[in-house]
Amino acid sequence: MPRGLRAAGPLWRIATLLVALGVLAPVASLAWLALGADLSHWAHLLQFVLPQAALNTALLLAGVGTVVLVIGTGCAWLVSSCDFPGRRVLHWALLLPLAMPTYIVAFVYLDLLHPIGPVQGAIRWMLGYDSPRQFRLPDLRSMGGAVFVLGVVLYPYVYMTARAMFMTQPAHLMEAARTLGEGRFGAFRRVALPLARPAIAVGLSLALLETLNDIGASEFLGIQTLTVAVYTTWITRSDLAGAAQIACAMLLVVIALVLLERHGRRHQRFGSAQRMRAMQPRPLHGMAAWMATIAASVPVLVGFVAPAAYLVWESIKRLQLGHGISRGLVTSLGNTIALALGVTVLAVAVGLVVAWTARSHASAPNPARWQARAATLGYALPGTVLAIGLLTPALAVDARVAGWLGLPGLPLMALGMVLVVACVIRFLAMPVGGIEAGLARIPPALEQAARLLGENATGTLRRVHLPLLQPAIGASALLVFVDAMKELPATLLLRPANFDTLATWLYAEAARGTYEEGALAALAIVAAGLLPVVLLARTQFRQAPATGHQNPHP
Amino acid sequence: MTDRRRATGRSTLRALSLFATTACLAAAVLPAHAADELTLYTTREPGLIQPLLTAFTATTKIQVNTVFVKDGLLERVKAEGARSPADVLMTVDVGNLLDLVDGGVTQPVKSAALESAIPANLRGTDGQWFALSMRARVLYADKGLKLGAFRYEDLADPKWKGKVCIRAGQHPYNTALVASLIAHDGEAKAEQWLRGVKANLARKATGGDRDVARDILGGICDIGLANSYYVGQMKSSKEGSDARKWGDAIQVVRPTFANGKSGGTHVNISGAAVAKNAPQRANAVKLLEFLVSDSAQSLYAQANYEYPVRKGVALDPIIGQTIGELKVDPLPLTEIAKYRKQASALVDKVGFDR
Numbered sequence: 001m002p003r004g005l006r007a008a009g010p011l012w013r014i015a016t017l018l019v020a021l022g023v024l025a026p027v028a029s030l031a032w033l034a035l036g037a038d039l040s041h042w043a044h045l046l047q048f049v050l051p052q053a054a055l056n057t058a059l060l061l062a063g064v065g066t067v068v069l070v071i072g073t074g075c076a077w078l079v080s081s082c083d084f085p086g087r088r089v090l091h092w093a094l095l096l097p098l099a100m101p102t103y104i105v106a107f108v109y110l111d112l113l114h115p116i117g118p119v120q121g122a123i124r125w126m127l128g129y130d131s132p133r134q135f136r137l138p139d140l141r142s143m144g145g146a147v148f149v150l151g152v153v154l155y156p157y158v159y160m161t162a163r164a165m166f167m168t169q170p171a172h173l174m175e176a177a178r179t180l181g182e183g184r185f186g187a188f189r190r191v192a193l194p195l196a197r198p199a200i201a202v203g204l205s206l207a208l209l210e211t212l213n214d215i216g217a218s219e220f221l222g223i224q225t226l227t228v229a230v231y232t233t234w235i236t237r238s239d240l241a242g243a244a245q246i247a248c249a250m251l252l253v254v255i256a257l258v259l260l261e262r263h264g265r266r267h268q269r270f271g272s273a274q275r276m277r278a279m280q281p282r283p284l285h286g287m288a289a290w291m292a293t294i295a296a297s298v299p300v301l302v303g304f305v306a307p308a309a310y311l312v313w314e315s316i317k318r319l320q321l322g323h324g325i326s327r328g329l330v331t332s333l334g335n336t337i338a339l340a341l342g343v344t345v346l347a348v349a350v351g352l353v354v355a356w357t358a359r360s361h362a363s364a365p366n367p368a369r370w371q372a373r374a375a376t377l378g379y380a381l382p383g384t385v386l387a388i389g390l391l392t393p394a395l396a397v398d399a400r401v402a403g404w405l406g407l408p409g410l411p412l413m414a415l416g417m418v419l420v421v422a423c424v425i426r427f428l429a430m431p432v433g434g435i436e437a438g439l440a441r442i443p444p445a446l447e448q449a450a451r452l453l454g455e456n457a458t459g460t461l462r463r464v465h466l467p468l469l470q471p472a473i474g475a476s477a478l479l480v481f482v483d484a485m486k487e488l489p490a491t492l493l494l495r496p497a498n499f500d501t502l503a504t505w506l507y508a509e510a511a512r513g514t515y516e517e518g519a520l521a522a523l524a525i526v527a528a529g530l531l532p533v534v535l536l537a538r539t540q541f542r543q544a545p546a547t548g549h550q551n552p553h554p
Numbered sequence: 555m556t557d558r559r560r561a562t563g564r565s566t567l568r569a570l571s572l573f574a575t576t577a578c579l580a581a582a583v584l585p586a587h588a589a590d591e592l593t594l595y596t597t598r599e600p601g602l603i604q605p606l607l608t609a610f611t612a613t614t615k616i617q618v619n620t621v622f623v624k625d626g627l628l629e630r631v632k633a634e635g636a637r638s639p640a641d642v643l644m645t646v647d648v649g650n651l652l653d654l655v656d657g658g659v660t661q662p663v664k665s666a667a668l669e670s671a672i673p674a675n676l677r678g679t680d681g682q683w684f685a686l687s688m689r690a691r692v693l694y695a696d697k698g699l700k701l702g703a704f705r706y707e708d709l710a711d712p713k714w715k716g717k718v719c720i721r722a723g724q725h726p727y728n729t730a731l732v733a734s735l736i737a738h739d740g741e742a743k744a745e746q747w748l749r750g751v752k753a754n755l756a757r758k759a760t761g762g763d764r765d766v767a768r769d770i771l772g773g774i775c776d777i778g779l780a781n782s783y784y785v786g787q788m789k790s791s792k793e794g795s796d797a798r799k800w801g802d803a804i805q806v807v808r809p810t811f812a813n814g815k816s817g818g819t820h821v822n823i824s825g826a827a828v829a830k831n832a833p834q835r836a837n838a839v840k841l842l843e844f845l846v847s848d849s850a851q852s853l854y855a856q857a858n859y860e861y862p863v864r865k866g867v868a869l870d871p872i873i874g875q876t877i878g879e880l881k882v883d884p885l886p887l888t889e890i891a892k893y894r895k896q897a898s899a900l901v902d903k904v905g906f907d908r
Contacts, residue, residue, distance in 0.1 A: 115772030
């Protein structure tokens with residue numbers, strides 16, 4: 001009996017252990033780097049840098065957290081519980097800002113809202129001023145601006161998870177709350193929201209980790225976060241050890257926060273995921289309906305339509321000025337898609353192995369659980385820091401492999417394999433988390449039945465769980481794909497010679513100070529990210545037509 | 555679970571594995587190492603140096619493979635160790651060059667061509683690094699302003715309160731300037747200067763150098779510090795483009811130091827070194843020698859609007875008219891570089907970027 005219930009054979013366990021060790025390698029090498037310096041410079045850091053940077057980081061996280069929670073949860077509830085004009089489009093369009101890299105949105109909004117940009121120009125024209133010296137709005141390069149930019153781009157993480165949860169929440173719970181005398185809002189606050197909390201927490205943590213790791217947008221907008229302090233210490237003061245120390249301290253804080261959140265809901269059990277009768281959206285009429293339409297459209301307009309339209313406009317302007325589409329841009333597009341595909345396939349495969357090995361299957365805790373947690377650490381590190389940590393171990397392996405095969409140079413690096421591995425480590429949290437959540441929704445009885453009928457663990461995975469996991473796998477694959485397409489810092493550091501992606505191309509233009517000429521590259525990133533996001537919306541929200549009936553073509 | 559669903563699942567997996575194979579193949583376009591090649595690691599944007607590399611390949615038939623790395627060039631070359639494919643390392647800012655030397659990833663080069671073209675204060679004593687071009691840190695000012703001579707120290711004058719724009723104090727371009735102020739005026743005066751400039755800022759110290767011109771046009775500020783070559787870039791942009799409007803909104807002044815003995819402007823460099831484990835050392839030296847040749851140096855001037863290191867090479871006309879011949883602050887670059895960590899600490903101390 002115990003043998004029959006073993007979650008996975010030794011091969012699975014070894015593979016998972018190797019993955020965990022692979023993800024921990026850059027962290028360990030960072031810790032090693034951190035030990036390479038004494039703590040003498042901490043007096044300076046503690047006095048002049050870290051208090052302010054920590055405060056800025058906390059403010060930024062609190063601000064972005066609030067914005068993504070309000071927009072993400074609010075819109076998810078609106079499209080799940082109400083029916084109003086435009087809902088059929090908005091329920092998937094709300095995901096579109098996912099296709100927008102934060103650094104591009106920061107560039108675009110600085111252009112749009114600059115005193116010489118179109119928005120302030122129009123305001124001055126309406127008010128009758130003719131020079132920005134007479135009238136201008138407050139500068140976007142501020143904490144408020146950074147919260148705005150990151151908030152409108154990152155809310156889809158919360159929207160996506162909250163929406164998926166609201167969609168599958170059984171209607172009878174809400175009805176019970178209403179019969180017990182709760183109003184609509186009370187039922188939402190006291191029943192639907194607590195039930196969706198784990199899902200919202202997952203979305204929120206993705207958004208906050210992206211905020212924490214962001215270097216492009218916050219540096220551009222002049223917000224001195226802890227991540228910026230890591231960079232300054234490393235780049236300007238050439239103190240890699242000191243930078244590694246700050247990065248390790250940050251990582252510890254992140255781990256502590258994640259543990260705290262898990263601890264907070266350790267006693268909560270959440271309703272089964274059996275498809276019960278789902279909530280029916282309540283049709284809204286008149287003003288209320290149009291208000292709902294406006295409320296749900298604003299995030300899409302601000303987070304996607306306005307920046308995308310601006311990029312299109314700028315691209316057309318460039319083309320008219322005679323800057324054509326260069327061959328390099330086309331090659332970069334191909335490279336980007338190849339890289340993103342490679343990363344996606346590997347990350348999903350590895351994520352499946354880890355999640356399957358670590359799944360809970362009996363009352364005893366699975367010893368592989370820590371490996372699954374470890375495998376998600378990469379997402380908690382800024383991209384360049386992760387890449388720096390990976391350099392030494394990866395190239396040591398590379399040199400060893402080359403030595404065995406008698407090859408010159410560093411073949412894995414030259415083939416881009418090190419880059420692919422770095423991106424997989426960075427984004428592994430998405431497939432591991434997504435597939436774990438998917439597995440948790442499959443009743444253990446199914447596996448027991450399959451095993452009783454003579455199927456082994458691998459066969460059960462192949463014939464029972466994989467088909468059931470398809471939506472979860474699809475969703476995490478698309479998320480990884482979109483993020484890998486936008487990936488910049490690790491790609492910049494680890495790519496082979498003559499290898500440009502759209503993001504590095506755009507970055508090079510921006511670094512030259514000619515970022516308006518990067519409009520085409522930016523537009524290409526957004527356009528290429530669009531298809532996966534639309535696919536994501538389709539796989540996530542299958543039963544979404546306005547009437548709330550099951551989709552006739554599942 | 556219907557069979558149809560399962561079949562879809564399988565075909566999806568099959569499609570995914572097909573994609574994986576394709577992706578691997580796409581990544582497998584390996585550069586073959588041949589005698590007529592060299593590999594360049596650069597933190598300079600490829601667009602800026604591409605014309606030079608194209609000219610080099612045209613004259614020598616040596617192909618150049620480039621990797622544009624932003625941060626972490628030193629770490630990458632160090633980690634690659636003896637097997638590193640890098641032949642030439644190229645970067646901006648003397649501090650970054652000295653970091654490469656101190657990190658032990660460069661090698662000495664003895665070359666009469668390099669030594670005769672580059673003045674002694676613009677290269678390492680034992681040929682560990684070479685400057686290839688110079689750029690001045692100059693003042694951009696609103697076109698309407700009446701300005702006479704300007705000293706860097708004047709930027710802290712309270713009369714400019716709320717009128718100054720500058721990029722992040724921690725950017726190497728600015729820490730290098732602060733370092734030379736420390737060298738000229740001492741640390742206490744430099745700190746006072748930073749506090750004064752901080753108090754004069756019209757907006758957060760962030761963005762790029764061209765944002766100074768843009769923000770002057772936008773009425774956010776009146777003056778600011780930025781590098782000289784952006785002037786050429788902006789003023790030569792197509793009529794009607796945004797960059798051209800920004801460039802046309804400013805006048806440029808070449809500041810000096812209060813220290814009467816100096817009389818010159820703060821200058822930084824772009825430069826290169828031959829990598830310690832260069833597989834194609836001879837080609838690497840050839841590239842460096844090409845980059846200081848007359849034709850390449852005038853490309854630096856004409857295409858990049860930089861100041862050539864080689865004597866007697868003509869400036870770009872726009873730079874010639876707006877900024878003019880460069881009078882370089884005589885303080886040696888290596889002397890300035892000694893103070894840059896101190897400068898960075900000062901920027902933190904006064905909370906310049908806050």
